[in-house]
Amino acid sequence: QITLKESGPTLVKPTQTLTLTCTFSGFSLSTPGLGVVWLRQPPGKALEWLALLYWDDDARYSPSLRGRVTITRATSGNRVVLTMTDMDPADTATYFCARKNRFRSFDYWGQGAPVTVSS
C-alpha cells in the first residue's frame, strides 16, 4: 500500500522560511523513473506544481519559484523535504506531496497540509 503524508507548521510569518516534510511508504525513491513532487493549492484556486525530486536526486523547479524553493531527500527514512524562503501571504495554500510515476503523472497523493502566512 502506497501512502504519503505531509507535515510541518500550519502558520508562518511573512519573510520566514517554510519547511515541509513528505513521509512516504510502499515504494522506493531509488526505483528508476519514480519521483516525489510538491504542489500547492491556494484556497478556491487551481493546483500549482512547485518542485520534483527524481530517484537519482536530480531536481526540477517551477520557474515562477526558482530561487525560493529547494527539494531534498532526507538523510534517513523515506522522506522528502521542501523548503521555501521569504514566505508571503500570497503563499497561503494547502501543500501536497505526491508520487510521480514513470509516466510523468502523479498517481498517489498525500492528504495535504494547510499553511497560512500571516503576522
Next chain:
Amino acid sequence: EIVMTQSPAALSVSQGDRVTLSCRASQRVSPSELAWYQQKPGQAPRLLIHATSVRATEIPARFTGSGSGTDFTLTISSLQSEDFATYYCQQSEDLWTFGQGTRVEV
C-alpha cells in the same frame, strides 16, 4: 511555460448526462504527456487518465480521454452522483502545469 486553458469553468449537469470537458494547451503536447485529475472538496486530487487516454487503476470505464496536439477532451459518458467534482488537465511536456479546472455541478 505551457499554459493549459480549460473550458468551461463550470458546468451544470444532471446525473446520467454525457459530459465533455475541454483542455487546450498553448503549445503542442505529446500524447504521452497529458493527464486528467478529479478533485472533490477537501480532498487531494485523484489521477483519472494519463497519456491522454489511459485510465488509471480502478477508474471506471465511463471516463474517456482523447485528443492530440493542443486540444484534449475528457468525456464522462453517464454522470454518476460521485462524479460531481472539479477536473484538472495537466501537461508534462515541459515541466508540469495544470489548467484552471472545470467544476461539474448540479
